[in-house]
Amino acid sequence: MSEKSETPPPWSPAISAGCPVGFAQQAWIEASITWFVEEFGRDPVMRPIVLPRPDLRSAGYTGTPKQIDDAVARTCEQMGIDRTELTVELFDREGEDATTREGKRAVGHYYVENGRAVIGLDVTEASDAAYLIAVIAHELCHVRLLGEERITNERKDHERLTDLLTVYFGFGVFSTNAALRFGEATRGFSVQPLGDLDERTLNAARNDGYSRLGYLTEPEFGYAMACYAWLRGETEPPWAARLDPGPRALLRQGLAYLSRSARPGEFPTLRTGGVPVTVRLVPKTRSPWRGGLHLTVKPTNWPPDAPGHRPS
Template sequence: MSERRETPPPWSPAISTECPVGVAHQAWIEASIAWFVREFGREPALRPIVLPRLDLYPSGYTGTPKQIDDVVARMCGLMGIDRSELIVELFDREGEDATASEGTRAVGHYYVEDGRAVIGLDVTEASDAPYLIAVIAHELCHVRLLGEERITTGRKDHERLTDLLTVYFGFGVFSTNAALRFGETSRGFSVQPLGDLDERTLNAARNDGYSRLGYLTEREFGYAMACYAWLRGETEPPWAGHLDPGPRAFLRQGLAYLTRSAPPGEFPTRPSRGVPVTVRVISKTGPAWLGGLHLTVRPASWPPDAPGHGPPHPV
């Protein structure tokens, strides 16, 4: 007599069912996404997720100004932004002396000029379409948050919130994978992290070892993607394979935790009565929002995106 075989869970039994982020980070992510639902409705989270494919950038894409403008226009359409009201500035800082700016260079910015939103994009690595899309998504989320006066720069976590909104609007695969980038160097491979893709100081670091900067870590992005999938009713999201190994492991851990801890489509953290929650996240170097982006450098032999090798679990 054959035994009935149960369908295995969408995550490995070896993956922990504990929340992949600390209590404060969890509360901030969940409360912020709940606020997005109230501000923007559920539609952005329920439509098809945006993946690296030719409907955003054409075959033979090389990063010409016309191609970049076409990408911006398509993304504006997906994010509910009137492209005619947006000014796009392209700049090239390839020749900048990195050491003069402490090993970083700006790759994007946002401001308002004569009542019109302006986003600036560094074209140095514009031929890398997924990377460019991550930068554009962040800047367009500034338009939706700051430009539409939903928040102000006085909110200390506004950059973190902007990163998180890219997930809610379906661009999380690009933002999450851009948080940690590898580039070939004469000494092997180096990591070029983007992290928070910050308003005036979106940074790309070039080091022969491992380095990380920004406000949202792989662990936080992974849990944010889990919350995004949970809102969509996806316990085994088909798009998970598009994520890099590290955040993909945190996504699966987050889904395992949510399945154990909350009803479908709801979050474990108690509602904040409609008020956006600002959580002060403290590290050994002090508040994450002080002094710009936090950069950590590690030896190149360290495997930063292997499961279990993410940033220290916050307390």
């Protein structure tokens, strides 16, 4: 392969230097990931990233209840959740009239019953293992956030925060690729605006062959994956090839921006009044906060949806 045809590295001038998301989205993503480091420590982001297995079909995967339960158990293990403390409901809405769903279809849900976390999964999507894992990861991140009382569902960004946490726990390839995919145009679902979704469901609205899953946009997922790679010290992550072309380009743009705007392991977020905020990961013994996080300036309440730090 000639040098000209090779893919340029993330810091190459051939890659756009701009952040792939707007300032408010950038600030929210960086502040939220910073909060994840405080809440969950560095271990989740430093584990090997979870990648789809292309051999599942040939290995006999068809989406049976036993195979779904195995997928839930493996995802629980990756996220530090006790599978025995979790109830899994399987439901089937394939036969529902699309008009009765008001243009959207719940493919997963989470709630608490008698003090026990319950997640529901739509078995009509279970034959697509990667898509199913994206739904499972989202619902289990509800367990880590809502179930562990780190946030409440009164936060208007709690679903978006849940999507972002799937990236931090290593399931970003699944969530990102599922955010926008091709589907059957004849299934009769209309597209709902992101942010206008039911509080406890994922959206699988379809129109003109597209399917949207989740609450973050494709650029937001792309930049979140860039921040994930940046914290891991990966400027050319080998797993980028497993992302769909659109988010892969956004990931590379995000890494190019970070490489030009911040030192390794730091974020370049600017908050109100133009005050620069530098986030640095340091050894736990040097930080008074759980997880080894240090901020060079006092945290503020901006952006308004960014997670606040709990009192120590």
